[in-house]
Each structure stands twice: as structure tokens, then as C-alpha cells.
Amino acid sequence: MAAKKLNIKDKYRLLTRDLDWDFSYEDRSKAFPFEEFEGIKITDWSKWEDPFRLTMDTYWKYQAEKERKLYAIFDAFAQNNGQLNISDPRYVNALKIFLTGVSPLEYQAFQGFAHTGRQFGGVGARVACQMQAIDELRHVQTQVHAMSHYNKFFDGLQDWSHMHDRVWYLSVPKSFFNDARAAGPFEFMVAIGFSFEYVLTNLLFVPFMSGAAYNGDMATVTFGFSAQSDEARHMTLGLEVIKFLLEQHEDNVPIVQKWIDKWFWRGTRLLTIVSMMMDYMLPNKVMSWKEAWEVYFEEAGGALFKDLARYGIRMPKYAETIEKEKEHVSHQAWWTFYTHGHAAGFHTWIPSDEELDWLSEKYPDTFDKYYRPRWELAKEMEAKGERFYTKALPQLCTICQIPMLFTEMDDPTQISYRDSIYKGDRYHFCSDGCHDIFEDEPEKYVQSWLPVHQIFQGNCGGPDVEDVLRDYYQMNVGVDNMDMKGSPDEERWKKWKGVA
Amino acid sequence: MPVQAITPDYVGDIKDRIENFNGNQVVYVGWDHHLMFCAAFAYPLPPETPFRTLLEEVMPEGFSLHPEWEKIDWSTATWMLDSKPFAPQLDVALKDQGIGHKSLLRFQTPELKGYQNAGV
Numbered sequence: 062m063a064a065k066k067l068n069i070k071d072k073y074r075l076l077t078r079d080l081d082w083d084f085s086y087e088d089r090s091k092a093f094p095f096e097e098f099e100g101i102k103i104t105d106w107s108k109w110e111d112p113f114r115l116t117m118d119t120y121w122k123y124q125a126e127k128e129r130k131l132y133a134i135f136d137a138f139a140q141n142n143g144q145l146n147i148s149d150p151r152y153v154n155a156l157k158i159f160l161t162g163v164s165p166l167e168y169q170a171f172q173g174f175a176h177t178g179r180q181f182g183g184v185g186a187r188v189a190c191q192m193q194a195i196d197e198l199r200h201v202q203t204q205v206h207a208m209s210h211y212n213k214f215f216d217g218l219q220d221w222s223h224m225h226d227r228v229w230y231l232s233v234p235k236s237f238f239n240d241a242r243a244a245g246p247f248e249f250m251v252a253i254g255f256s257f258e259y260v261l262t263n264l265l266f267v268p269f270m271s272g273a274a275y276n277g278d279m280a281t282v283t284f285g286f287s288a289q290s291d292e293a294r295h296m297t298l299g300l301e302v303i304k305f306l307l308e309q310h311e312d313n314v315p316i317v318q319k320w321i322d323k324w325f326w327r328g329t330r331l332l333t334i335v336s337m338m339m340d341y342m343l344p345n346k347v348m349s350w351k352e353a354w355e356v357y358f359e360e361a362g363g364a365l366f367k368d369l370a371r372y373g374i375r376m377p378k379y380a381e382t383i384e385k386e387k388e389h390v391s392h393q394a395w396w397t398f399y400t401h402g403h404a405a406g407f408h409t410w411i412p413s414d415e416e417l418d419w420l421s422e423k424y425p426d427t428f429d430k431y432y433r434p435r436w437e438l439a440k441e442m443e444a445k446g447e448r449f450y451t452k453a454l455p456q457l458c459t460i461c462q463i464p465m466l467f468t469e470m471d472d473p474t475q476i477s478y479r480d481s482i483y484k485g486d487r488y489h490f491c492s493d494g495c496h497d498i499f500e501d502e503p504e505k506y507v508q509s510w511l512p513v514h515q516i517f518q519g520n521c522g523g524p525d526v527e528d529v530l531r532d533y534y535q536m537n538v539g540v541d542n543m544d545m546k547g548s549p550d551e552e553r554w555k556k557w558k559g560v561a
Numbered sequence: 562m563p564v565q566a567i568t569p570d571y572v573g574d575i576k577d578r579i580e581n582f583n584g585n586q587v588v589y590v591g592w593d594h595h596l597m598f599c600a601a602f603a604y605p606l607p608p609e610t611p612f613r614t615l616l617e618e619v620m621p622e623g624f625s626l627h628p629e630w631e632k633i634d635w636s637t638a639t640w641m642l643d644s645k646p647f648a649p650q651l652d653v654a655l656k657d658q659g660i661g662h663k664s665l666l667r668f669q670t671p672e673l674k675g676y677q678n679a680g681v
Contacts, residue, residue: 098567245565397599434679438597438628453623455600456589456665464600474594474680476601478665480643486575487643487663489589504564508573517605518581 073114081184095180099245102310106183109305112297113189120192124199127287131203134283139210148276149344150215150554151545155272156208156281157217157407158338162234163265164204165225169238171197173253177246186305189298193254196291207284215550217406217541224406227521228534229512230334230398232462236509237331241324243505248320250302256324259299260365262292263357264332268339268347275345307372314373319501325377326494329386330461336391337398340420341412349423354387379494385470388424392432397466399439403450404526406536408545411439431473448544454513454526459488459506460495467491483507579662586662588655590620593669594680597627601665608656612649629673641667 067075084092096103115123137143147153171194178190205221212218225231241252270285306313336350348356366376377383395409402409412420417436420428442449455464469477479496480489483503490496499506515521522533530536540549555561564571579586586608591601602623606615616635624630640647643664650658660666675681 095567099565245567248565393599396596400597400599431679434675434677434681435597438676438681449597449626451598451623452626453602453604456591456603457600466599468596474596474675476591476593476596478591478601478644478667480665484575486578487661487665489663489665502562502564504566504571504573506573507575507577510576513603514577514582514587517585517587517603519583 069114069116069119072116072118073111076116077111077184077188089182093180093182095246096182099247100316101245101247101306101313103182104309106186108308109183109185110301111185111189112301113294115192115294120195127290128199128203131283131287132206135206135210135280138280138283143279144211144214145557146277146279150550151342151344151408151410152276152278153211153215153550154217154407154409154545155269155338155342156211156278157215158334158342159269159281160204160208160218161221161224161228161406162231162334164201164208165222166234166238167197167201167204169235169242170253171195171201173238173242173249176242177249180246186302189301190250193291193295193298196295200288200291203284203287207280210280214553216537216548217408217550219537220535223535228406228536229404229516230401232510232512233334234331236462237327240327240505247306250299251306251317251320252324252327254295254299255303256299256321256328258292258295259303260325260358260362261328261332262295263361264353265335266292267357268353269335271347272339272343272345275347276343303369303374304372307369307374311373318374321374322378323498323501325383326379326492326498327461329383330463330491330495333390333394333463336387337394340391340423341395341416346419349420350391351387351423359384378497379492382470382492382494386467388427389431389468389470389473392420392424392428392435393466393468396432396435397455397464400449400451401455402544403542404530406534406541408543408548408550410545411436411443427473454516456489457511457513458491458495459509459511460490460498462509462511463491465489465491577663582662586655588615588660589663589665590615591665591667592624592627593667595627595629595670595673595675597676597681598623601667606655608662609654611652611654612658612660613651615655616649616651628676629670632673633670634672637670637672639669639671641669 090097174190174194174197178187178194181187181190208218225235241249244252266285266288270282273281273285303317306317339347339350339353366374398405399409399411417433421433439449455466457463458465465476465478467477469475477492478489479491479493480487481496481499481503484507486507488499488506490499512521516523516529521529523529527538530542531538536542545551564573577587582605584607585605588604588606589601590604592598604615604619606619621630640649642659647666
């Protein structure tokens with residue numbers, strides 16, 4: 062029996078190192094079967110530096126305090142009809158994407174970290190991953206609770222987990238995490254723990270939570286604050302994993318570099334949707350996507366890679382392309398959703414004249430030249446009573462699963478097409494980044510569940526798009542989708558606000 | 562190694578093999594420098610479909626929304642099939658002129674610069 066009062070250091074040692082055991086009569090490699098197949102060499106797990114020393118009782122105490130505060134604010138938000146204080150009902154459409162596209166990723170992160178929290182041979186790493194798994198579970202729950210209030214007043218939030226599994230554009234975030242979880246535990250940690258949590262999550266959380274604040278959404282802001290201290294721990298873990306792998310064996314360096322190249326590329330593709338939320342969906346703008354990218358990726362990420370240079374790690378491949386893309390991707394993405402507004406689970410709209418001018422100001426080199434004309438065309442068609450909805454299904458990229466909407470960065474009116482032949486079949490990609498990921502592991506990606514092809518194969522109901530939306534996606538057709546103008550969301554808002 | 566898997570000699574299930582499309586093959590068609598359409602369109606078509614049917618019966622529904630569609634002079638439009646120059650034969654089946662499953666057809670109309678001459 063341990064002494065009654067242990068200090069934190071002792072407690073932590075007992076919780077982690079002393080809970081481990083040696084394998085005297087069983088084969089250790091059978092207890093940790095996932096540890097070797099990725100080619101990563103771990104010579105000494107005892108060199109693992111715990112990124113944070115949190116014991117389970119401290120963890121519970123700390124999280125419980127945060128929960129109490131968080132739920133008090135959710136209650137106040139609901140009782141005071143907080144939904145009426147948002148800037149504009151268009152804002153809620155960003156929440157619809159968040160709940161259907163991002164919150165289920167928190168759940169996938171929970172599943173992934175639970176797996177690594179079992180499979181790593183080092184006990185310190187296992188405990189850190191297990192705690193992150195519980196954090197992620199908490200995040201999905203608190204996000205669902207933060208947004209459940211909106212579900213009472215706005216359309217499109219009613220069936221988020223069903224939608225995440227089926228809707229065409231949600232296959233983008235879903236397949237991103239499926240790819241990471243189907244990899245080995247070390248790749249998962251570089252993908253999610255490092256590339257995503259350490260570098261890219263800032264681009265999701267900081268601008269998005271500021272966006273919530275700018276638009277009067279106190280429920281989401283409070284959730285963001287409540288998650289922030291967890292995120293800080295996750296970032297520390299991500300960085301520790303990278304350093305540990307690089308210090309353990311020099312043979313790990315090229316493997317880790319390959320994963321960094323892959324997951325930064327996949328991450329930037331995934332963030333395309335955030336770029337469009339920031340530039341087009343927040344009625345009160347925080348900053349442009351380009352500005353956010355410069356602050357959180359180029360400056361913060363640049364400093365990080367300078368630090369990692371001493372291990373022989375360089376900037377992620379395609380960094381030059383990524384730098385050019387910040388001028389384009391948000392515009393290309395919102396246009397895609399606008400033109401597919403009949404098949405989206407949220408509303409889309411033409412930016413107001415003030416917003417178009419804001420975009421011109423923020424993107425002086427590209428917006429007026431390439432993107433304003435699209436909105437002029439959309440306005441012209443809308444004025445004629447022919448709101449533009451695309452009438453055929455788009456070609457998708459086999460890797461990121463995004464419609465092939467990205468252009469050549471040096472020729473922004475030309476779609477970027479890449480392809481590859483494997484075992485006699487042709488596969489298409491939006492970029493060199495996605496192409497190279499396929500080339501490295503084609504046998505993995507021949508299994509991509511591409512929504513357009515699944516519809517053609519008859520696996521999603523049909524035959525018409527509307528049948529797929531209603532029966533397979535379980536959307537309320539004519540209510541959840543179509544333009545913001547004339548939507549039930551807009552009608553209700555006007556009634557609440559007494560606007561004709 | 563075609564995949565880094567814990568299972569030795571892991572082989573993936575090819576989700577988009579032609580056999581899964583109920584007698585159809587997928588053909589993609591894109592109009593270069595016309596980004597009113599955000600991406601190339603995907604069509605499930607019987608491989609025996611003559612090119613004329615694709616051009617005259619399948620493509621117009623989606624493409625004709627473009628203000629320049631009516632102005633296309635098909636005698637001067639150029640085509641590419643899977644990144645190579647291509648001269649379509651109108652009355653020949655797709656499969657008999659090299660347009661296979663998941664082939665990409667692109668057409669160019671250099672005299673048409675898109676809405677407001679902006680490649681839209």
C-alpha cells in the first residue's frame with residue numbers, strides 16, 4: 062500500500078512507469094503487434110520524455126471544473142435565447158459544416174488515440190495517448206451540446222453523424238481520418254498528433270473560434286476556450302512524438318519526413334473548407350484566409366521547421382504550391398458549394414456587394430481578375446430567375462476526395478489534372494501532392510469510397526440526385542439545402558426580428 | 562511496396578472497377594478555361610455509346626448553362642483524351658476509340674475566353 066499522500070512526481074511515476082510490466086514468459090512483440098511494421102526503429106522507450114505530467118485524479122478534477130463552467134454558459138445561452146444574438150442567420154451554416162464535418166473527427170481522433178494508447182510499447186506514450194483520447198471524446202460531446210441549441214431553431218443540424226458517414230462532401234474529412242487511422246500507430250501520431258494538432262489545428266480553432274466571437278455565438282466561443290488547454294497538451298504531445306522518433310534512430314528520419322510531406326498536404330487540402338468558412342461564411346469577418354495562413358502556417362510553421370532542421374527534417378514538400386494556393390482556394394471552394402447548393406446540407410449565397418469589395422481588398426492580386434466575374438455571372442443568372450445549380454456530378458480526386466476544382470497555381474483558369482495507372486485502372490488527382498500519396502501506397506487508395514462513383518454504382522439509392530439526398534443522406538430536401546434566400550431559416554429569422 | 566500494411570501481401574478491394582458500374586463505364590468531360598463549372602463532369606455511360614450521343618445528348622444538360630455553349634464551333638474545337646491530343650470520331654463507340662473506364666476528355670475552345678473573358 063502506497064503512502065497516503067504522494068507528491069505529483071511520485072504519483073505520476075506510479076501511474077505510468079510502475080504500471081508497466083516485463084514480459085517474462087510471453088513474447089513482447091505479440092503484446093504490441095503494431096510496433097514494427099511501419100519500419101520505425103525504437104531502441105529505448107525509457108528515453109521518452111513525458112510532455113506533461115498529469116495524473117488521472119488531477120485530470121478528472123481539472124476537466125470537471127471546466128465542464129461545470131462550460132455547461133453553466135450553455136444553459137445561460139439557451140435560457141436567454143442566445144441564437145437571437147448572432148450577427149446573421151447565414152452564420153449558422155458554418156456551424157452546420159462544423160457539426161457534420163469537424164465534430165465527428167473529434168470522435169475519430171478519440172478512436173485513433175485509444176488505439177495508439179494501447180499499441181505503443183512505451184508506457185509514458187501510452188498514457189499520454191489515452192488522456193488525449195478522453196479529451197477528444199469530451200470535445201465531440203461538448204461540441205454536440207454547444208450546437209444542440211441551434212438545432213431547435215435552424216435546419217440542417219438534425220442528423221450530423223448519419224450525414225458524416227454518407228454525404229458527398231463529408232467524405233473529405235471522414236476519409237482523411239480513416240486514412241490516418243488505417244495507418245500504423247506511428248504514422249497516426251505524425252498525421253494527427255503532429256501535422257494536424259501541432260501545426261494545422263490553429264488554423265481551424267483560432268480563426269473559427271474568433272469568428273464565433275465576432276458573430277455573437279457565445280456557446281461556440283466558450284466551447285473553444287474550454288478545449289484550448291486540452292489543445293495545448295495535444296500540441297506538446299505531437300512535438301514530443303516527432304522529437305522522440307527522430308532521436309531514436311537515424312533510419313526514422315526519411316520515414317518521418319515522408320509522413321510529414323503526406324500529412325501536411327492532406328491537411329492543407331482538408332483546410333480548404335475552413336478557408337471558405339472564413340472568407341465567405343462568417344458575416345462579420347475576422348481576417349482573410351490568406352492572412353490566417355500567413356500568421357499560423359507560414360510564420361509559426363516556418364519557425365517550427367527551422368527547429369526541426371537539426372534532425373535533418375526540411376519543410377514539407379509542395380510548400381511553394383501551398384504558398385500560392387492561399388490566394389485561390391477559398392474562392393474556388395465557395396464557388397463549388399454555391400454551384401452545388403442544391404446538394405449541400407446547408408445554405409449557400411452570393412456574397413453581398415460589401416463582401417465582394419472586402420474580398421477585392423484582401424486579395425488584390427487575384428479576386429477581381431479571377432473570381433469576381435464568377436459572382437457577376439451568378440448575379441446575372443439569379444436576376445433572370447435562373448439561380449445557377451450545376452446539373453451534373455463532378456469528377457473527384459482519388460486521395461482528398463474533393464471535386465477536382467483546384468487550378469494550376471501558375472494558370473488559375475486551368476483545372477489541375479494529374480493521373481496514374483495502377484493494375485490497368487486509371488486514377489485521378491487534383492495535384493502533385495495527392496498524386497504522390499497514391500503512388501506511394503496505391504493498394505490502399507484503390508479502396509477510396511468516392512461518393513460520385515458510389516452513386517453511379519447504385520449504392521446510394523437514387524436514381525436522381527434528389528432521391529439520394531432525401532433517402533440516403535436523410536436531408537430535408539427543399540429545407541436543408543438550396544439558397545439562403547427564401548430558405549425557411551431566413552424566413553424564421555425575419556419573423557423573430559420583425560423584418561418583413 | 563504498394564502499401565504499408567500489417568497484413569503480409571495485403572491487397573485492396575478496387576472499389577471502382579468497371580464491373581461495379583452495372584454495364585457502364587465512367588467518362589469525365591471538362592471544358593478548359595471555363596470555370597463556371599468548378600470541375601469536369603462525370604458520366605456513367607455504356608462503353609458502346611457513340612461519341613455523338615455523348616456530345617449531343619449527354620453533355621448539353623450540364624454544359625449548356627454556360628453563355629458561350631451555343632457559340633462553340635465544334636469544327637475548330639480541339640480535344641484531349643487522357644492528356645494526349647485526340648480527334649473524336651462522332652459515330653464510333655467510346656470504347657472503340659480508346660475512351661476507356663475513367664478516361665478524361667477535355668475540350669478547348671481558344672476563341673471563347675469565358676464569361677467576361679475571365680476564364681469563367
